[in-house]
Amino acid sequence: MSVRVEGLTVRYGSAVVLQDLDLDVSTGEILVVAGPSGCGKSTLLRAVAGLVTVAAGRIVVDGQEVRGTSRDRAMVFQDDGLLPWRTAARNVELPLALRGVPRTGRRAAARRWLDRVGLAGFERHLPRELSGGMRQRVQLARTLAQRPKVVLMDEPFAALDAQTRADMQELVVEVLREAGTTTVFVTHDVDEAVRLGDRVVVLGTGEVDVRREAILAAVMA
Ligand SMILES: Nc1ncnc2c1ncn2[C@@H]1O[C@H](COP(=O)(O)OP(=O)(O)OP(=O)(O)O)[C@@H](O)[C@H]1O
Ligand SMILES: [Mg+2]
Numbered sequence: 001m002s003v004r005v006e007g008l009t010v011r012y013g014s015a016v017v018l019q020d021l022d023l024d025v026s027t028g029e030i031l032v033v034a035g036p037s038g039c040g041k042s043t044l045l046r047a048v049a050g051l052v053t054v055a056a057g058r059i060v061v062d063g064q065e066v067r068g069t070s071r072d073r074a075m076v077f078q079d080d081g082l083l084p085w086r087t088a089a090r091n092v093e094l095p096l097a098l099r100g101v102p103r104t105g106r107r108a109a110a111r112r113w114l115d116r117v118g119l120a121g122f123e124r125h126l127p128r129e130l131s132g133g134m135r136q137r138v139q140l141a142r143t144l145a146q147r148p149k150v151v152l153m154d155e156p157f158a159a160l161d162a163q164t165r166a167d168m169q170e171l172v173v174e175v176l177r178e179a180g181t182t183t184v185f186v187t188h189d190v191d192e193a194v195r196l197g198d199r200v201v202v203l204g205t206g207e208v209d210v211r212r213e214a215i216l217a218a219v220m221a
Helices: 041-049 088-098 103-116 132-145 162-179 190-196 212-220
Strands: 003-012 015-025 030-034 056-061 073-076 150-154 182-186 199-202 208-211
Touching (some): 003 041, 015 041, 015 056, 015 182, 041 056, 041 073, 073 132, 088 103, 088 132, 103 132, 132 162, 162 190
Parallel strands (some): 030 182, 073 150, 150 182
Antiparallel strands (some): 003 015, 199 208
């Protein structure tokens, strides 16, 4: 699924947060959006998710203008958003249950995705019995089990220690590529941007759009 942002302007009251922004993400691409705090990265993701009102311009996903939220577009947050009283598996199953997937199908999907993110054997653990990285992996499994076409990630690894973060970056790229998911990944960590993105867009500086190769060349020069 491709995402096209055309002349996007978002305001909060009289404050203009994004102005006349253009952006294209092709199907299966991982686009990283970087930029300083307050430049509008989360706002951009919320706009693509269909969670904010657009003052001008539009967002088009596979030819269809975004007018609200959709199952096709899933958000992943820094906070894992897990329900503390449900086991890992039951957290993964929840959105599937809400959309009426029968129990056996839900269970199989939860097991498969938890296994895929390296959590086989932890299905029955409660969130508090898991580390921060493991909880983020449960969130990832929960998101991917819904098979979204577009995943919008808002600094999902910001709270993790360096090693766990590196492991998660590797895992997430592998899993998103395998699923052919179109991804917009927000970070303000340059290392993370370079490691993850096919392309990096820097917001808040007159939108520089740089190919990964160009960044790598600059970093390694
Ligand atoms: N609901 C809101 N109401 C009013 N102003 C808001 C709202 N959400 C965000 N803002 C403002 O809009 C600007 C952009 O916020 P946004 O959260 O998109 O930035 P960000 O790039 O994600 O920052 P960070 O890196 O700190 O997460 C900020 O100045 C913020 O204060
Ligand atoms: Mg933000």
